[in-house]
Amino acid sequence: MALLTVDFYSEALEMGTTLRVLLPEGAAGHIGTPDAPVPPELPVLYLLHGLSDDSTAWLRYTSIDRYVGERPMAVVMPQVARSFYADEVDGYPYWRYLSEELPAVVQRMFRVSGRREDTFVAGLSMGGYGALKWALRQPERFAAAASLSGALDVVGLATVDERGPLFRRVYGDQGPGPDDDLLDLLGRADPSALPGLWVSCGTEDHLIASNHRFVARAEEVGVPVTARFGAGEHEWGVWDSTIRDVLAWLPRGG
Helix, strand or coil: CEEEEEEEEECCCCEEEEEEEEECCCCCCCCCCCCCCCCCCECEEEEECCCCCCCCHHHHHCCHHHHHCCCCCEEEECCCCCCCCCECCCCCEHHHHHHHHHHHHHHHHCCECCCHHHEEEEEECHHHHHHHHHHHHCHHHCCEEEEECCCCCHHHHCCCHHHHHHHHHHHCCCCCCHHHCHHHHHHHCCHHHCCEEEEEEECCCCCHHHHHHHHHHHHHHCCCCEEEEECCCCCHHHHHHHHHHHHHHCCCCC
């Protein structure tokens, strides 16, 4: 896989930002890597980082570049600071950047497919929340969305005292609104229009309760979810293993 660092000016953010992008090379003779044919238009996985991370995190702490070589696709890793993938009340419009500008930039710069069946999103912790929010708010864009140890109940998290200043900066004094509340979004969704959804979390993870609440709400409103709960904490060893399962679960485009 080729690794590209893309520094560019974001019109939505009105400042420079950075993407990390993995692209299959299709080169033979690279020891220890599969020699898979590269399609003329690449499927694309948007891979989102967590609260304390940036666009380098998946590359530094997992072997995503090696795993994705088994299934040629582009992997796009943006950075959104500590924004919860929202248009911050006191900050930057990261939701608009993610959901409007970023896909247009990727389409313009790289040879990726624009078809829904070739487009996926996944993330961990804050990024798991961001992945499912993006899929629930723009289901026509994605074939599948996956959350790994996601912060899936932001309304509940906003009541935690030590998170108060963060959530007030992001959402204001009123807290997360309906379009930022995954449980509310599930209730308003058309199950037949949604992409495939994956939720996984370790049973020793501090976010396990919010993951159970998401899955229970999905069952209540008839939204199918692939749920995987097993031993594990909120740490990179879990996510390095789980992202391989997610890649295997993603549907193949037609």
